[in-house]
Amino acid sequence: MSINPFQPTKFELENNPKIWLNPRAKSLISAKKPSFVYGTRGCGKTTLLRSLHTKEILGNTILREQFGQRRLNWFGAYLQFNHNFQFITEMVLDVLGGKEQDDKLDEIKRYKTFCSYFEISLLESVVSDLLALEDSGVLHFSGQKERKACSEISALFGKISTKEAQVVYDYGDLKRLLRSLRASFTAIFDLEKIEAVKSVVDSFIPGTLLRIIREDILGSVHCRALEHGAKLGFVVLLDDCESLSKSQQVALNTYLKSNEGVSRWIIAHVRGQYNTSETFLPETYLNYADRDVAAIDELTDSEFSSFCENVATLRMRTFLEDHSPKEARSDDQMTMEIFGKPSYNTLISAAIGGYPSKLVTDFKNNVEAYKNYATNNIKKEDWPRFSMDDGKLPYVEYVVAKIGNVPIAELAVEASSIERLKKRIFRKEAAAYVYACHLCNRTPIYAGGRFVLWASDGNIRDFLDIMAEFFDQYALKNGATSRPLKAAVKTIRRFFNSSSNLDLAIQNEVLLRVSGRSLVSIEDLQHTSEKYLYRLMFGLSKYVQLLQTDTSDNKAILQPERGVFRVSGSAVDSLSKQPNFEKTVRRLERDGFLVVNKTEDVENESFVEFRLHKRLSPALGISPKGAYETVLLRPVGIARLLDDRFATDPNTWARNEHEHVSSVDARQQKFEM
Structure with missing residues (x-):
């Protein structure tokens, strides 16, 4: 078994995380307004927040050095929400008397209950971090200020009869008290605990504990790596906020608005699953004057490539420093160049070469002609621009010209039209590549740096998963079975050598394997109690295959990369036994099968627009670029796929939809311009 620097791919599973400091993190820390950051699962939200978590920074030399500051002027506290948080406060509300007759009183009760549990959880997180850092010798406390802070908090909870509330002299006592109070919220069948919760909810005004943290607790901290007193700001890092219920999200927004200026906030959530505007305050919403909103997964190809290179470099370089210091070099840098930049024509040649058949022979003859x-017709100096040099065959250009109705030879006569012509070819070349392979009854080869980035689909976790597979493959070639460490070091040195491209066949094998795992995960859904998810995903996958690989349908080239699906979610809900189609799509997005492009309301109908994750492309034999052209789905067909009473065959559904496919006219026209 190999030792792999790219595993685990999830931050929560790492014992000693190697964090590359995203430049965006530095800009967020200096923002005055609360920042809502969002993205898809695995895009790096948690890592970004943890890179600003003071406990993580002071305990992680690699991360600390990347800040390049002798003293940090903020203290970052990290708190991760989960569905338990939602259930706990909802249960407490039931125990405390349920819903009030007056809606406004009910809002106040919900708000106070949420704030009580939230502030106690936040305070416990801060105190736990400080005590851990004290134990490691990183900081110490001013005894007088520590006692003052403890005294203030003890006074707030003076009416609570638990033994932990009786003696609070230092932060150790305070931690025990907070843990006891938080536990009271879950012990709803214990009368003593219920009384304690009632006292907690009524014992302080929301925001009180936040101010004590900022002014008193952080004021007691002495640390060489941190500013002291008023110079030390407080940053609250809240993760997985989509786990909160709708009313809790509104409560959190209300809390932010009511406590402006006390601390800075960075709130992370999954795209489209958090209400960043609504509050309980009368006629008050959070708008752009109150908060910033930033997508951390909307990167250009160049930005995402750089992100991946930096994360991969840090992981491999620190692995060498930890396990083989003599092999570590400070100037090591992995680049996507190790995967090469094979042209589509090169890949077609590799895919059909060595497989003589009438289909291949006829295709080659047509391309030659x-x-x-x-x-x-084309000037000789322009031949290289259209893959017509000596010894080369312009497979892609032929498909675009003959099937895509782009008269290359005629248009290339005018020098002024050549650049525009190249752009038209570029827009269709990936689809032409897939079309050519399937025309010859060959499977497309997936290899090259852009293919790796496309399969990652803007998701750093998926990129690391792919890199882990590459690493295992090459480590095995280097003798990982008998000498795992030596093989790992040799493989890292290979990956740092940008002039040594990885073998195309191995790249194809790895991408097919990673993609195949996702397809197997879809197939596994048919053996669960949620078979409707299997029918939906398998049907959509088969449909995209038909849209992009059916060589009897020239639309695969005329309208390339169809497969962005648009459907009325409200219409599906009215026809289906499965409630809330948008929620189903979001669930599949969290599982890494779909990507939601947008949701919108049009004339009292809620529309959802989504596509397959590009990671599925190799296993399906479709365009590596993913889908770009919009296709309308008929709600009745989706409803039948979801309804167990019909158990519609997904293959049959896909074939029926393909026969009735209807692309959005405006997008077709825009594409053909």
């Missing part, structure tokens, strides 16, 4: 015709 087209090349002879085109070179008689």
Whole structure:
């Protein structure tokens, strides 16, 4: 078994996380307004927040050095929400008397209950971090200020009869008290605990504990790596906020608005699953004057490539420093160049080469004939721009010209049209590549840096998963079975050598394997109690295959990369036994099968627009670029896929939809311009 620097791929599973400091993290820490950051699962939200978590920074030399500051002027406290938080406060509300007759009183009760549990949880997190840092010798406390802070908090909870509330002299006592109070919220069948919860909810005004943290507790901290007193700001890092219920999200927004200026906030949530505007305050919403909103997964290809390179470099470099210091070099940098930049024509040649058949022979002859015709019309100096050099065959250009109705040879005569012509070819070349392979009854080869990035789909966790597979493959070639450490070091040195491209066949094998795992996960859904998820995902996957690989349908080239699905979620809900279609799609997005492009309301109908995750492309044999052209889905068909009473065959559904496919006219026209 190999030792792999790219595993685990999830922050929560790492014992000693290697964090690359995203430049965006530094900009967020200096923001005055609360920042809501969002993205898909695995795009790096948790890592970004943890990179600003003071306990993580002071205990992680690699991360600390990346800040380049002798003293940090903020203290970052990290708190991760989960569905338990939602259930606990809802249960407490039931125990405390249920819903009030007056809606406004009910809102106040919900708000106070949420704030009580939230502030106690936040305070416990801060105190736990400080005590852990004290134990490691990183900081110490001013005894007088520590006692003052404890005295203030003890006074707030003076009416509580638990033994932990009786003696609170230092932060150790305070931690025990807070743990006891938080436990009271879950012990709803214990009358003593219920009384304690009632006292807690009524014992302080929301925001009180936040101010004590900022002014008193942090004021008691002495640390060489942190500013002291008023110079030390407080940053609250809240993760997985989509786990909160709708009313809790409104409560959190209300809390932010009511406590402006006390601390800075960075709130992370999954795209489209948090209400960043609504509050309980009369006629008051959070708007752009109150908060910033930033997508951390909307990166350009260049930005995402750089992100991946930096994360991979840090993981491999620190692995060498930990396990083989003599092999570590400060200037080591992995680049996507190790995967090479094979052209589509090169990949087609590799896919159909060595497989003589009438289909392949006829296709090559047609391309040869087209090349002879085109070179008689195009100036010789322009031949390389259209893959018509000596010894090359312009497979892609032929498909675009003949199937896509783009008269390359005629248009290339005018020098002024060449750049525009190249852009038209570029827009269709991935679809033409897939089309050519399937025309010859060959499976497309997935290899090259852009293919790796596409399969990652803007998701750093998926990129690391792919890199882990690459690493295992090469480590095995280097003798990982008998010498795992030596093989790992040798593999890292290979990956740092940008002039040594990884073998195309191995790249294809790895991407197919990673993609195949996702397809197997979809197939596994049919053996669960949620078979409707299998029918939906398998049906959508088969449908995209038909849209992009059916060589009898020239739309695969005329309208390339169809497969962005748009459907009325409200219409599906009215026809289906499965409630809330949008929630189902969001669930599949969290599982890494779909990507939601947008949701919108149009004339009292709620529409959902989504596509397959690009990681599925190799296993399905479709365009590596993913889907870009919109296709309308019929709600009745989706409803039948979801309804166990019909148990619609997903293959049959996909074939029926393919026969009735209808793309959005405006997008077709825009594409053909």
